[in-house]
Amino acid sequence: MxxxxxxxxxxxxxxxxxxxxxxxxxxxxxxxxxxxxxxxxxxxxxxLSHLGLDQITETEEEITLGAMVSLRALEQSTLLQTQFGGLLARCVRHIVGVQFRGLATVGASVASRYGFSDVITALLALDTEVELCPGGRLPLAAYLQQPPARQLLVAVHIKKDGCTAVHTSHRLTETDFPVLAVAAARCKDGSFRISVGARPAVAQRCPQAEQAAEANGPEAAGEAAAEMLQFGSNTRSSAEYRKVLAKVLVTRALTELAEKESLAR
Incomplete structure (x- = not known):
């Protein structure tokens, strides 16, 4: 305690x-x-409960998630159920249970840089910036590479760039932490953003997989992710098994993404 x-x-x-x-x-x-x-x-x-940081707001350019927005609020938001292919509403659905999701916050999930965070994995597949005090705004990927500092994460800003995205994961049980998590997004210009989390280190984008997806399709992207990313072992899985899973889940996510785009046409 x-x-x-x-x-x-x-x-x-x-x-x-x-x-x-x-x-x-x-x-x-x-x-x-x-x-x-x-x-x-x-x-x-x-x-922070007196600061009004528990709001999800929208402008023409972006969606802002205050640091105190709960994971349950992500799940229930009608706005997020329609934006980005419903990625943010869907990525939290396996996290422990409703009571837990009602407590856990976006800001704490990101600021703590949890390796098992489905939220970070999903946000990395979007055009996301964090807002810090002091420090201002910077890309999420750059923030995750920095050592923890004495800053307040105020909000997360996501650009409304018209992308479609999906999230998938493998878990030992329905509400357990992920053994591996993947998020993939297709941008309007045809490029991809692919992130892999629970490696078990914090989620990371894989440029090689993104390039392979654009040039040669889902299976090539899966192979690239498995080869280029680093994986570790813990009580849930070995590094070798995570490497195999990366190939499978990246391929699966991109296949689902293609199907979703086809249905939207």
Whole structure:
């Protein structure tokens, strides 16, 4: 369990950023889903619930997910059920259960850089930026490559570029963490974005698979992903099995994507 000395309701994102810089023992609370899975002493727990960051908003150019948007909100959003082929609404449907998805947040999932995150895998297949305080906006892929810093992840911004996308995964049981997860998107110019997560490291795009998909189709892309990405072993799977799965799931995702595009014509 966590031990908290002070509990603070932040009134602005700048206030949160100042508190994070003040002490490494000050911590932003996300959904609180892992409170019982470890021990940690927190000087000041920072609650974001007064900042209005639990909203999904839309402009002509992009969709914005506030940091406190829950995974259940992603699943239930009528907007997200129609955008990007329903990718964001579908990618969370296997995550533990409704109660858990009602607590877990987008911001915590991304900021924690969880290797098993279906949300990160899906967002990488889209044209996604994160908004930080301090730091401003930068591409999600670049953010994931940086070491964790004392910043507040304020929101996730997704460009409405007209892409169609799909998500698939392999799990040992229906609501377990993924053994491997894949998201694939087809852009209007015919190019692809392919990301592979739960390797078990954090999700990563595979440019070689994207190029192979455009030139030679789904099976070639699957082979490229299996060869070019690095895989590791943990209690759920060996690296060798993940490599085989990558070929299968990338091929499957791209085949499903082609079928979805055909039905949309």
């Amino acid at each position: 966590y031990t908290i000395k002070n509990y603070h309701f932040a009134e602005s994102v700048d206030e949160v950023a100042a508190l994070l810089q003040k002490s490494r023992a000050n911590t932003v609370l996300g959904g609180g889903t892992w409170l019982r899975l470890g021990e940690r002493n927190i000087a000041t727990a920072i609650d």
